[in-house]
Amino acid sequence: MDTIPDEHSKLSGREVLRYSRHLQLPQVGVTGQLRLRSAHALIVGCGGLGAPVSQYLAAAGVGRLTLVDGDTVELSNLQRQITFNENDVGLSKSEQTTKRLLALNGDINVRAVTEHLSVDNVETLFDSVDIVLDCTDNFAARYLINDVCKRAQLPWAYASIHQFSGQMALFEADGPCFRCLFPQPPVNIPNCSTAGVLGVLPGILGTLQAAEALKYLLGMPLSLASKLLMVEVADMQFQSFCMTQSEDCIACNGQQELDSHSEYYNTECAVDFAHNPATEIPAAKFLKLTTNQQTTQLIDVRNQDEHSAFNLGGINVPLDQLPAWLAEIDHDQQLLFYCQVGARSAKACELASQRGIQASNLQGGINAYLAATL
Numbered sequence: 443m444d445t446i447p448d449e450h451s452k453l454s455g456r457e458v459l460r461y462s463r464h465l466q467l468p469q470v471g472v473t474g475q476l477r478l479r480s481a482h483a484l485i486v487g488c489g490g491l492g493a494p495v496s497q498y499l500a501a502a503g504v505g506r507l508t509l510v511d512g513d514t515v516e517l518s519n520l521q522r523q524i525t526f527n528e529n530d531v532g533l534s535k536s537e538q539t540t541k542r543l544l545a546l547n548g549d550i551n552v553r554a555v556t557e558h559l560s561v562d563n564v565e566t567l568f569d570s571v572d573i574v575l576d577c578t579d580n581f582a583a584r585y586l587i588n589d590v591c592k593r594a595q596l597p598w599a600y601a602s603i604h605q606f607s608g609q610m611a612l613f614e615a616d617g618p619c620f621r622c623l624f625p626q627p628p629v630n631i632p633n634c635s636t637a638g639v640l641g642v643l644p645g646i647l648g649t650l651q652a653a654e655a656l657k658y659l660l661g662m663p664l665s666l667a668s669k670l671l672m673v674e675v676a677d678m679q680f681q682s683f684c685m686t687q688s689e690d691c692i693a694c695n696g697q698q699e700l701d702s703h704s705e706y707y708n709t710e711c712a713v714d715f716a717h718n719p720a721t722e723i724p725a726a727k728f729l730k731l732t733t734n735q736q737t738t739q740l741i742d743v744r745n746q747d748e749h750s751a752f753n754l755g756g757i758n759v760p761l762d763q764l765p766a767w768l769a770e771i772d773h774d775q776q777l778l779f780y781c782q783v784g785a786r787s788a789k790a791c792e793l794a795s796q797r798g799i800q801a802s803n804l805q806g807g808i809n810a811y812l813a814a815t816l
């Protein structure tokens with residue numbers, strides 16, 4: 443980070459009062475608080491991780507925050523995305539987060555970007571940034587963040603969450619990177635919308651990200667430099683593992699070109715979420731089709747527990763049992779799959795079409811259906 447210019451080397455009386463608990467810390471003090479005030483953090487994703495990250499950085503007095511998120515708030519987000527309330531449903535996540543942050547700290551600058559991070563906007567957005575915080579839920583965004591940060595010599599804080607587990611790392615410009623850890627996109631790693639997550643988990647991981655980011659901006663030693671922290675909330679285990687730089691890493695060796703057609707940046711979320719708009723049925727049409735059960739077989743491809751807890755009718759064939767079930771059925775049937783958010787049912791359609799069976803699936807799953815019928 444740049445040194446602080448002389449003309450900006452004072453805190454106002456209001457700032458001295460606001461940040462008094464920081465100023466009492468020898469590791470922060472006036473110099474550290476001024477460093478935070480002159481810093482620019484870019485937060486990609488305003489969901490579960492973005493909620494604690496953005497609010498703690500704003501409260502701590504990080505002077506410039508840019509929030510990147512093209513999504514709108516959904517009712518199902520409120521279980522963990524604590525920036526939002528019921529009145530925010532349907533509104534832009536980055537804009538609503540901006541309002542919340544400015545209400546928390548009117549002395550900082552906050553900018554909302556209401557689009558997703560992409561190959562087209564990433565280099566402009568990362569210009570003049572001191573640190574990037576990955577609060578996304580997908581590998582495509584992480585590869586993009588990683589590759590641009592490597593080139594621009596920027597540090598970035600990574601976190602991911604899954605059910606009761608999380609992981610977090612701060613990748614520094616000259617250390618091992620995300621591609622050293624994951625050279626290829628893993629297969630069948632679902633994001634939290636397809637696998638479920640304990641509501642408090644992003645709060646824990648996001649708060650850890652914010653802590654490492656603040657320490658970096660303050661110039662403090664980083665506890666997680668070249669380490670991956672694994673958190674398991676089910677039995678409350680915290681473990682860190684050393685990461686080493688891979689000699690073959692294409693990002694560390696400067697061989698990774700930014701290309702919007704690259705398989706790394708093209709997947710909207712997990713690599714197994716193979717959307718096929720041609721087979722997707724919008725929630726509004728779903729009810730009409732399901733009332734005509736003579737010709738349409740309705741199938742819930744979630745697991746048995748999920749089906750028992752709540753379902754939209756039809757039979758239950760969990761996705762892992764579907765190939766065997768498809769091998770036994772009459773090919774003249776019209777199949778209509780559904781699941782919780784539309785990912786597993788999209789996969790089910792793909793499996794059916796491989797066998798030459800006509801199938802469609804409920805777009806956005808039960809969540810979209812319930813949202814449309816509220």
Ligand SMILES: [Zn+2]
Pocket residue numbers: 618619620621622623687688691692693694
């Ligand atoms: Zn690397």
